[in-house]
Amino acid sequence: MNKNNSIVIVITFIIFVMLVAGLFLLSDSPRAPTENNTIIVTDLAGRTVSLKVPAERVVLGSSRDLHEFAAIEGENFSKKIVGWGTDLRTSDKDTYDKFSEKYLEIKNIPEVGYYGNQDFSIEKIISLNPDLVILPMFDYDLAKDDLNKFEQAGIPVVFTDFYQNTLENSTKSITLLGKLLGKEKRAKEITDFYNDQTNIVYSRLAKINKTKPRVYIESGWKGASEYGRTYSSLGWGPIVSKAGGDNIAKSFTSESATVTPEFLIDANPDIIIITGSNWVTTPDSIKLGYYASKDSSRSLLKVYLKRPGWDSLKAVENQEVYSIFHTYDSRIYSFAGLQALAKWFYPEEFSDVDPEAGIKEFHKRFMPIDYSGNWMLELKE
Incomplete structure (x- = not known):
């Protein structure tokens, strides 16, 4: 082997080692x-x-x-x-x-x-x-x-x-x-998925020219016997707006507040949404999550309809009452909350969108546990 060949072999080996080291450093x-x-x-x-x-x-x-x-x-x-x-x-x-x-x-x-x-x-x-x-x-x-x-x-x-x-x-x-x-590569995969899911909503809303439905959303952690918080500038408030709804609490100076029954009846929203979870301190709250069933959750949602004066509300008369997992407003799953609300606000335009499908796919691709239970429901189903 001549001297020039030896030099070529050495240089090739050095380049190979540098490439391998670079791939390792770029990996997760x-x-x-x-x-x-x-x-x-x-x-x-x-x-x-x-x-x-x-x-x-x-x-x-x-x-x-x-x-x-x-x-x-x-x-x-x-x-x-x-x-x-x-x-x-x-x-x-x-x-x-x-x-x-x-x-x-x-x-x-x-x-x-x-x-x-x-x-x-x-x-x-x-x-x-x-x-x-x-x-x-x-x-x-x-x-x-x-x-x-x-x-x-x-x-x-x-x-x-x-x-x-x-x-x-x-x-x-x-x-x-x-x-x-x-885990930068993994994080990029998650954010790409999230953006794809939210863009399903944003791209369609940009083409809709309708009067926005007036929406009331309430945290259900206190149960039906007591009014829970509604949201203006954080949590569910911005999600209602981003999904194409007219949040009746948007002008509240407080980021979250409890409305009076008189305020709600006077506002007479087109759509009512009560959030649910498994709050151990309030057994009569709407159960949503990995172990919830639609039948039992719907029974708990129906209790809200018995609140004084609610029988006169448009949302109740038209059965436009829904429930959704409470912390969809504060989790990487918020894309599903956005999709669900958009579909409830504009059922024709989002008739082919299945918010649950996105959550299932997210679990399959990124979560170490399997999807199960019930995370959202409609009164009229």
């Missing part, structure tokens, strides 16, 4: 945290945060973020969660039970309290030695005075948002989580 394969993997990100609160990636020990300040975390991490999600809030178990028991049925180990994840219950424990979090704490933007005002404590302990904190501006910030939050967890 876990990488050991080193100084070279320190990145700077901007979270949904606009804060600049420096941390090593991929994060291997994570605390979910809101355990309801399990949906998004598991979608990105897949089967190994439970190995990375070293602590979490108590809210999933109390506010969305169906999801908690569905995951723990397959992944028994999540019952042993240490709980760190919850800002909403004013029992969030920074000391407990520090004792868990996490690489990262993830908090929702709706807790920012409660948490901002504690950020210095986390900084002094050397624990990075990032804020995500699937609620205050869900239709715009869900994909931004997923992209951020992908960077933090070393």
Whole structure:
């Protein structure tokens, strides 16, 4: 072998090694945290945060973020969660039970309290030695005075948002989580799917020239005996508007508020939507989720029709009363909430759209658990 051939072989080998190394670095394969993997990100609160990636020990300040975390991490999600809030178990028991049925180990994840219950424990979090704490933007005002404590302990904190501006910030939050967890390719697949699903609605609404239906949406966590919150500028409020509805609470100065019966009867909406979940503290609330059945959920929805004065409402007379999973307004599944509302508002234009099909496909492609149960229903079915 002559000298020129030897040089060619050596150069070819070096190029091959560099290509293999580059492919590894671009993959979603876990990488050991080193100084070279320190990145700077901007979270949904606009804060600049420096941390090593991929994060291997994570605390979910809101355990309801399990949906998004598991979608990105897949089967190994439970190995990375070293602590979490108590809210999933109390506010969305169906999801908690569905995951723990397959992944028994999540019952042993240490709980760190919850800002909403004013029992969030920074000391407990520090004792868990996490690489990262993830908090929702709706807790920012409660948490901002504690950020210095986390900084002094050397624990990075990032804020995500699937609620205050869900239709715009869900994909931004997923992209951020992908960077933090070393799953950028997976995050891109999820955000592409999400955008495809929401565009089904936006592309059709752009061609509709009709009077918007007047809509009242209420959180059903208190049950039918007491009026729950309605929404103006966050949560379900923007989703109603983005789906082509005229939200009767859109002018409220409060982001969420409880209407009086007199206000609702005077407003006389065309469509009424009551949200449901499995709230352990209110057994008479509408059950929706992984273990709900349509017949039992519809029976609970019908109780609302017995509220004083509701028999005079257009929505009740025309059976335009619906129920939908409460946290569709604050999960990566919000595309399904958008589709369901658009179909209820414009049934002819969306007659071929099946919101449940999108949720099923999302579970099949991205979730480590199977789809089941009932997540939305119509009174007149």
